[in-house]
Amino acid sequence: MTSETRSIGRRLTLLLAGVAALLSLLSWGMVTALAREATQRTQDNVLAASATTIAETLRTEQGEVRLELPYAAFSMLGAISEDRVFYRVTADGDTLTGYDDLPQPIAGRQGQIVFDTANYVGVPIRIASISRGILAGDGPVLIAVTVGQTRDGAGAIASELSRLAAILSVAFFVVAVVLSAFVAQTSLRPLNEIAAAVSRRGPSDLRPLERPAPADLAPLLAALNRLMARLGESIRRSEDFIAEAAHRIRTPLATVRAQAEIALRTVSGEPEKDRLRRIIRAVDESSRSAGQLLDHATVAFRIEDLASDRLDLADLASQTVAAMDPTASMRDIRLHLQTASAQITGDAVLLEAAIRNVLDNAIKYSPEDTTVTLTITRNEAEACLTVVDQGPGLGDEPVAALTERFRRGTNTDGIVGSGLGLTIAADVLRAHSGRLELTTAPNRSEGACVSLVLPLA
Amino acid sequence: MRVPCLALGVIFWCTGAALALEIEDHHLFPGTGERVLRIVSTTDLAVFEPYILAFQDDRPAVAVDYTVVSSSEMHSAIRAGAQFDLAVSSAMDLQFQLANDGYAQRYQSAATETLPDWARWRDLIFAFTTEPAVVVINSTSFTGLDLPVTRQELIAILRDNPDRFAGAVGTYDVRESGLGFLFATQEDRSSDAYWRLNEVMGRLKPKFYCCSSQMIEDVAEGELAMAYNVLGSYAAEKLAQDQSGQMQILRMQDFTNVMLRTVLVPATAQNTEAAGAMIDMLVRLGMRDDPGDWPLPSLSQTSTGEAIGFGPIRLGPGLMVYLDPLNRRAFLAEWENAMEQR
Numbered sequence: 001m002t003s004e005t006r007s008i009g010r011r012l013t014l015l016l017a018g019v020a021a022l023l024s025l026l027s028w029g030m031v032t033a034l035a036r037e038a039t040q041r042t043q044d045n046v047l048a049a050s051a052t053t054i055a056e057t058l059r060t061e062q063g064e065v066r067l068e069l070p071y072a073a074f075s076m077l078g079a080i081s082e083d084r085v086f087y088r089v090t091a092d093g094d095t096l097t098g099y100d101d102l103p104q105p106i107a108g109r110q111g112q113i114v115f116d117t118a119n120y121v122g123v124p125i126r127i128a129s130i131s132r133g134i135l136a137g138d139g140p141v142l143i144a145v146t147v148g149q150t151r152d153g154a155g156a157i158a159s160e161l162s163r164l165a166a167i168l169s170v171a172f173f174v175v176a177v178v179l180s181a182f183v184a185q186t187s188l189r190p191l192n193e194i195a196a197a198v199s200r201r202g203p204s205d206l207r208p209l210e211r212p213a214p215a216d217l218a219p220l221l222a223a224l225n226r227l228m229a230r231l232g233e234s235i236r237r238s239e240d241f242i243a244e245a246a247h248r249i250r251t252p253l254a255t256v257r258a259q260a261e262i263a264l265r266t267v268s269g270e271p272e273k274d275r276l277r278r279i280i281r282a283v284d285e286s287s288r289s290a291g292q293l294l295d296h297a298t299v300a301f302r303i304e305d306l307a308s309d310r311l312d313l314a315d316l317a318s319q320t321v322a323a324m325d326p327t328a329s330m331r332d333i334r335l336h337l338q339t340a341s342a343q344i345t346g347d348a349v350l351l352e353a354a355i356r357n358v359l360d361n362a363i364k365y366s367p368e369d370t371t372v373t374l375t376i377t378r379n380e381a382e383a384c385l386t387v388v389d390q391g392p393g394l395g396d397e398p399v400a401a402l403t404e405r406f407r408r409g410t411n412t413d414g415i416v417g418s419g420l421g422l423t424i425a426a427d428v429l430r431a432h433s434g435r436l437e438l439t440t441a442p443n444r445s446e447g448a449c450v451s452l453v454l455p456l457a
Numbered sequence: 458m459r460v461p462c463l464a465l466g467v468i469f470w471c472t473g474a475a476l477a478l479e480i481e482d483h484h485l486f487p488g489t490g491e492r493v494l495r496i497v498s499t500t501d502l503a504v505f506e507p508y509i510l511a512f513q514d515d516r517p518a519v520a521v522d523y524t525v526v527s528s529s530e531m532h533s534a535i536r537a538g539a540q541f542d543l544a545v546s547s548a549m550d551l552q553f554q555l556a557n558d559g560y561a562q563r564y565q566s567a568a569t570e571t572l573p574d575w576a577r578w579r580d581l582i583f584a585f586t587t588e589p590a591v592v593v594i595n596s597t598s599f600t601g602l603d604l605p606v607t608r609q610e611l612i613a614i615l616r617d618n619p620d621r622f623a624g625a626v627g628t629y630d631v632r633e634s635g636l637g638f639l640f641a642t643q644e645d646r647s648s649d650a651y652w653r654l655n656e657v658m659g660r661l662k663p664k665f666y667c668c669s670s671q672m673i674e675d676v677a678e679g680e681l682a683m684a685y686n687v688l689g690s691y692a693a694e695k696l697a698q699d700q701s702g703q704m705q706i707l708r709m710q711d712f713t714n715v716m717l718r719t720v721l722v723p724a725t726a727q728n729t730e731a732a733g734a735m736i737d738m739l740v741r742l743g744m745r746d747d748p749g750d751w752p753l754p755s756l757s758q759t760s761t762g763e764a765i766g767f768g769p770i771r772l773g774p775g776l777m778v779y780l781d782p783l784n785r786r787a788f789l790a791e792w793e794n795a796m797e798q799r
């Protein structure tokens with residue numbers, strides 16, 4: 001059994017979903033950072049405008065610094081959010097007005113606005129500061145205007161945007177996962193199609209797969225076809241070999257048997273005769289084996305390229321009965337045929353071989369002076385040829401095992417056989433989409449009951 | 458500190474800083490329970506009493522301790538840490554500064570959520586009335602004159618009849634009154650006629666008042682021919698009781714300041730639960746559509762009831778501009794220049 005690793009489709013989907021998750025997270029992070037930056041900048045701009053507006057009203061009157069906070073400087077801060085406002089104006093470091101503990105960022109160049117984030121009255125605030133030198137009584141004075149604002153409004157907008165971005169990212173991710181699954185399925189479809197085409201085939205169909213395949217799968221398809229060609233070739237070669245070998249063995253065996261028969265007639269001593277009889281029996285066995293092997297090979301070979309002729313099961317049965325009749329009458333066994341016409345499609349040679357093997361068993365395993373009955377029955381879909389003998393039956397072993405190769409029963413003492421007969425019959429029926437049914441008649445008057453079931457044409 | 462306070466039974470002030478509190482009026486509305494809701498307010502007791510009684514109808518257990526002070530007194534007392542549960546004031550700028558500087562507690566309820574944006578700020582301040590600044594005149598002083606509807610016309614009348622109005626014009630002393638200062642600074646911002654009017658009034662040797670009620674009283678009694686920038690709500694209340702029939706309210710058509718009376722919970726408040734309930738009640742009354750029998754107008758009354766829709770003074774950091782000491786000093790100097798001509 002090949003151990004199964006994770007499916008490509010699942011893996012592809014997970015991989016794509018992983019990438020989508022990463023991108024979603026990344027885009028959410030970026031949007032959040034941008035939103036924070038943007039809201040921060042908006043607040044900075046207003047703070048800068050406010051500080052500048054205040055700084056612009058600075059003037060000196062009679063050597064004294066005069067300052068008039070313009071209404072707009074504060075009302076503009078109130079326009080963007082409901083944030084708390086703090087301010088402070090210093091002259092050379094001394095507070096002129098405002099909140100005298102408000103932190104003041106380190107002043108930059110004159111006229112340049114400096115921003116800072118600080119903690120004031122226990123909350124984070126954003127501050128903008130601008131410094132400006134003016135000439136007062138005894139020389140230049142450096143005035144710094146600082147305007148601060150809490151960041152709740154900016155924070156609220158940023159987190160609202162971040163929340164929106166999160167929702168969008170999740171939606172994006174869900175869509176991406178669905179699309180990933182779809183993409184994985186689509187891209188695996190040709191592979192699945194090839195797999196389906198291969199598994200739809202019969203057990204011995206080794207024809208090359210002729211179908212358009214995407215470039216990526218072409219090597220796989222080519223390799224598969226090459227493998228099947230090689231497999232077919234080697235099967236054919238071994239069958240040829242078996243047929244050839246069987247044939248080559250049978251000819252000399254016939255010679256050996258003839259010579260042994262002659263010798264049996266000429267020798268007089270009982271032990272010698274017995275020895276010769278044992279030789280003849282062994283030769284018979286070998287010869288039967290070789291013959292059945294040859295049949296088996298032929299069957300296997302013909303199955304591969306199965307003919308589908310219209311046939312009548314009754315004809316096949318009566319032909320086989322006619323061929324076997326001499327063998328049966330040698331043992332005083334009557335073959336009784338109850339025919340009914342049943343049209344089927346298939347290979348006549350193979351079906352005959354199947355019937356012959358079943359009938360051969362019935363004759364071989366039955367005692368002398370009995371009757372073997374062949375009956376053809378049919379229903380809507382199937383035809384059935386049942387062979388019933390008056391022999392000992394199929395024994396207590398599980399009957400399915402009897403169709404295994406070289407498997408013989410326990411009731412075979414002194415009866416020549418190779419264990420391939422039922423194998424051949426079962427193979428033939430399977431190739432014709434039929435089956436072989438083995439039962440032992442429950443009442444002792446009859447023996448084995450073997451049915452060949454075939455679909456009707 | 459609290460123990461002796463409780464022992465005294467009446468709790469006006471508990472901190473040393475607040476001991477100097479200059480109380481204008483005080484009344485304790487006893488409740489059936491132990492709990493006391495301490496309100497510091499600029500609203501006259503007579504005006505606010507119906508609200509307290511309505512509150513106690515709902516919560517008879519809570520005693521209400523009502524202290525009337527001037528708006529600037531209230532502002533400095535709360536900054537100094539005086540312990541009150543609720544601060545009601547008409548000086549929006551001072552209230553706003555308290556909230557901005559962290560002397561107010563956040564409060565949020567279903568009722569406050571219904572307030573329009575302009576009537577609350579950061580869930581710290583809640584407005585429950587809109588009250589216009591009006592001119593109140595004694596009609597006998599104006600016999601034979603066209604009643605002025607703009608400041609231009611008012612300036613012309615005052616200028617042309619100095620004999621009639623000399624010493625008979627009253628207005629807020631903006632140095633004393635927080636509300637007067639608020640009205641004056643807002644008018645300075647919005648109307649260019651303001652300073653000219655001040656010049657003209659200054660020449661007439663005006664009388665200065667701390668409070669609207671006193672001014673209205675004097676007009677009703679004929680002491681004054683005209684009071685400029687008084688609270689419309691008080692005037693209307695007085696007009697309803699007036700027997701002489703000489704009092705008249707004028708609303709300037711060119712521009713009218715509309716003040717929001719606001720309430721906040723000081724950071725030092727103890728009984729915040731009752732304070733919240735009181736805010737809810739005031740806000741609900743502020744949102745009422747039917748004027749009803751209440752002494753103070755609702756939020757919608759002034760703006761929708763009048764033909765000229767001036768929005769109320771904006772509750773925002775702009776209010777802090779005139780509170781800046783430098784600005785205030787400059788403004789008061791200019792005001793004194795105009796008003797106290799020799």
Ligand SMILES: Nc1ncnc2c1ncn2[C@@H]1O[C@H](COP(=O)(O)OP(=O)(O)OP(=O)(O)O)[C@@H](O)[C@H]1O
Nearest residue numbers: 361362365393402408409417418419420421422448
């Ligand atoms: N009609 C039957 N009566 C009793 N036993 C049978 C019968 N047919 C088959 N069997 C049993 O099933 C076994 C398998 O039969 P199968 O035809 O495959 O082999 P075989 O007859 O032994 O050899 P072969 O037919 O190849 O010469 C037999 O050995 C026998 O034990």
Ligand SMILES: [Mg+2]
Nearest residue numbers: 361417421422
């Ligand atoms: Mg057999």
